[in-house]
Amino acid sequence: MDFSSPIENLIEEFERLPGIGRKTAQRLAFHVLDLPTQKVDKFADALKEAKAKIKNCTTCYNLTSEDPCKICRSAKRDPSIIMVVQSPRDVFALERIKEYRGLYHVLHGAISPINGIGPEEIKIKELLSRLKDDTVKEIILATNPNIEGEATAMYIARLVSPFGILVTRIAHGIPIGSDLEYADEITLARSLEGRRPI
Numbered sequence: 001m002d003f004s005s006p007i008e009n010l011i012e013e014f015e016r017l018p019g020i021g022r023k024t025a026q027r028l029a030f031h032v033l034d035l036p037t038q039k040v041d042k043f044a045d046a047l048k049e050a051k052a053k054i055k056n057c058t059t060c061y062n063l064t065s066e067d068p069c070k071i072c073r074s075a076k077r078d079p080s081i082i083m084v085v086q087s088p089r090d091v092f093a094l095e096r097i098k099e100y101r102g103l104y105h106v107l108h109g110a111i112s113p114i115n116g117i118g119p120e121e122i123k124i125k126e127l128l129s130r131l132k133d134d135t136v137k138e139i140i141l142a143t144n145p146n147i148e149g150e151a152t153a154m155y156i157a158r159l160v161s162p163f164g165i166l167v168t169r170i171a172h173g174i175p176i177g178s179d180l181e182y183a184d185e186i187t188l189a190r191s192l193e194g195r196r197p198i
Contacts, residue, residue: 010029010033060103061105062106071104081102081136081139082136082139083105084104086149089180090181093180093188094188096185097189099193100192105123107124107127107152109122110149111152112151124159128160131160137165139156139165139166142180144179146178153198157198167197167198169196170191170195171193171196
């Protein structure tokens with residue numbers, strides 16, 4: 001069916017979102033068109049505000065509207081432990097379980113030579129700069145349990161080794177080939193409890 005251009009444009013924009021196919025994009029587009037103008041404006045304003053105000057924390061590189069972020073500023077967090085994750089989505093997933101009380105470092109990717117992503121393209125150098133004083137006693141590597149995540153974890157473990165810091169890896173309660181953001185709370189909690197040195 002041929003839709004008029006504004007509807008087709010809206011469907012195409014929804015279809016660009018990850019995990020959204022043509023049928024879901026159509027459902028979302030028609031849902032938005034059925035909303036009162038006030039709600040559409042509110043939705044559009046929320047998108048614009050998030051895009052304008054959200055940035056990376058200059059300490060951990062998580063998403064934040066304040067710098068440093070709430071986690072890095074918190075006196076209740078243990079600054080001697082840093083959990084290294086690939087994406088801000090992973091921080092949100094891990095915070096859901098309310099078990100971890102340390103800090104984070106977000107790499108914004110994983111080493112993937114096949115995709116042209118080397119160590120310089122992700123936030124490894126920034127992680128190492130956080131280890132220069134004697135505050136950090138443990139690095140928990142919580143990269144995804146896939147080829148890229150494992151390669152990144154091993155690379156970081158080798159770089160951190162000379163600092164004399166304990167390096168652990170989350171246990172593989174998370175299925176190989178999946179992403180942290182899709183794991184349930186119990187699986188994440190068990191993975192965190194079962195971390196091991198590498």
